[in-house]
Amino acid sequence: MSRTLIHGAQVLVGTGDFAEVSLLIDGDRIAAILPKGETVEDAKDLDARDRLIIPGLVNGHTHSHGALARGGVPDDAILETFLAGSAWLNIGRSHDDLALCAQLSAVELIRKGCTACFDLFIELPGPTVAGTHAVAQAYHEVGLRAVVAPMIADQTIYQALPGLLEAFDGPLKDAVASLSLPDWNSTMAVCAEALRHWPVPTDRVRPGVGPTIPLHCSESFLQACARLSEEMDVPLQTHLAETRMQQVMAQRKYGTSLVEHLSTLGLLSARFSGAHGVWLSDPEMALLANAQAGISHNPMSNLRIGSGIAPVRRMADAGVAMGIGTDASNTSDGQNMFEATRFAATLSRAQTIDSAEWVRAREAFNMATIGSARLLGFDKLGQIAQGWAADLVFLDAGYCHYTPQRNTLDQIVFAETGAAVREVMIAGQMVFAGDRMLTLDETALRARAIAAAERITHANADARVMNAAAAEVVKGFCLRNCAAH
Ligand SMILES: [Zn+2]
Known part of the structure; x- marks a missing residue:
């Protein structure tokens, strides 16, 4: 050594x-x-x-597949119209495309000072062992620390949301009604095999379990996910109360809130984390805290697609383990953990003038480092201390953000964008220096990305038209149902 x-x-x-x-x-x-x-x-x-060294930021929630979807999500998309309208971006992808996305995503994260992520990537119609392993292998080669969880569901949005299919008519109704996802038993079998025969060392890249959205997963499926997470001792993450619509639909579908539903099914544990948590009630926060479960706060995505402002202060005070994430570059639209951290601190100030309720700079920084590391399930990650992971970001102390330098951590949280990142070390290995990645050829990567995006855009042109028409119907359905509550 x-x-x-x-x-x-x-x-x-x-x-x-x-x-x-x-x-x-x-x-x-x-x-x-x-x-x-x-x-x-x-x-x-x-x-x-002339360097300021901080622990690498840890991204509590993202999706690498979003890397090839940049610019493909309409400016007026909400989550539900995004889900209906953007499926075309993810169909017909090869295993090489999945690996390419992980590489693109990893490069962006590293360049912006992030050294680890929780990646819920998607492979359609369902995950494969080879696809999952291609993503893991990509992170291993780039050198980013990651939890890799195929995002899985057994119901399309048209099956998941009560009353949605009835909002359609004519050929479009036939088209969306004919969509389906694989049976959950086969999906779980693939996940179990992918996890049991993990292709890379687990010191840096580990598997996880990723049921997409509870509403999109049958109860037996969710319980199977929890069992796999427990058996393999790996983290489980799902999108939780991201939109008001999800809570409205949970009441209609289960007669209860989302977290109560998951609690009844036995999903909550210290391995469990929800992404977003924008629309959680106090009793739901208490359930999460009692189970030692966590939430990844993803403020940029919540703002971009109008999901709302998450009650971070209330969640943290309730005892929920808090991390911070970017969400994917399709809904965020840049995976910048410095920006996400700043929003975590500043958005809390838009909610009250009582500064005792604010998320302070240090608290936001902790959430973005040790907080997110806890959601990823990594020990001794996210802090510079003896025996901890050598995941370090070197900032240029001469950069304008630090001239003059008084309260350095405040200046990092409130001003840093990644522009002062000069070197990045992960697990003791320098992966970025001299404004270039040391572990892959970024010029070749860019050429591959442009070619893949062109191929996907042309191959899925018909699906794109159908998705856009469906998204319009979904938009009306969401407005009617949320207005009624
Ligand atoms: Zn997400």
Whole structure:
């Protein structure tokens, strides 16, 4: 194992403040935090003068498939019209396309200071072992830490939402009614095999279970997901109370709230996390907290597709384990964890002038690091401390964000965009430096992405037209049903 001594930088140590210390990296861990000036025999020297070193940001929720969907989601989309209107972007993708998306996504995340993500990627009509393994292999090669969970469901949106199909008529009704997803037993069998024969070491890239949206999954299916998560001891994540429509439909479908439904089915545990949680009630937050479950707060996506402002203060105070995510680059539209962290801090201020209720800069930063790491199920990740993962982001201390430099962490949370990111280390390995990725050829990646996007756009032109027509009907259905509540 090679050892590296990083010296000369200001380092955000533990839960404290910045200090001029040296970091001894041994393999994939921070072996020691040493006083400034101390030397270590046999350690490679890394001069980090003019750098601020922070733990890498951890993305609690994203979808790599969104990387090839940029610009494909209409400006006026809400979640439900996005689901109905954007299916064409995800059909007919090869395993190479899935891997390409993971690479594109990983490059964007790393360039913007993120070192780990929870990826709910989609493969249609259902997941395959080879597709799932292609995504895992891609992250392994790029060097990003990740939880890879195929996003799975056994009901289309037209089957999932009571009354939606009845809102259609004519040939369009026949078209959406004929859509279906694979039987959940076969989907679970694929997931179990993919997880049991994981293709890469699990120190950096691990599997997860990803039921898309509870409304889109039958009860037996959700229970099977929970069993697999428990048996394999892997995290389970689903979209939870992302929109008001989901809670309205849960009452109609189950006669109860979403979290009560999941609690009754036995899904809640410390391995469970929900994405968004915009429309959670206090009793639902209590259920999540009692189960030690978590929520990934995804403010940029919530704003872009009009889902609302999540009650972060209430969730955190209730004891829900909070992380922060970007959501995918189709609904966000850039996977920038610095921006997501800033929104987590600033949006809370739009809700009250009582600063005691605000999400403070340190709290937001903690959510975006150790908080999200907890949702991913990684121990000793998200903080610079002895024995913790050597996942580090090096910021340019001379950049305008830090001139002058007074309250460095506040300046990072409120001003950083990723523009000052100069180097990124993951598991002790430098993956980004000198404004380029060190683990793949970005020029070749871009050429592949453009070719794949053109192919997908042309091949799915008919589906695109049908999806757009369906989205209009879904939009009216959502407006009528949400207005009635
Ligand atoms: Zn999502």
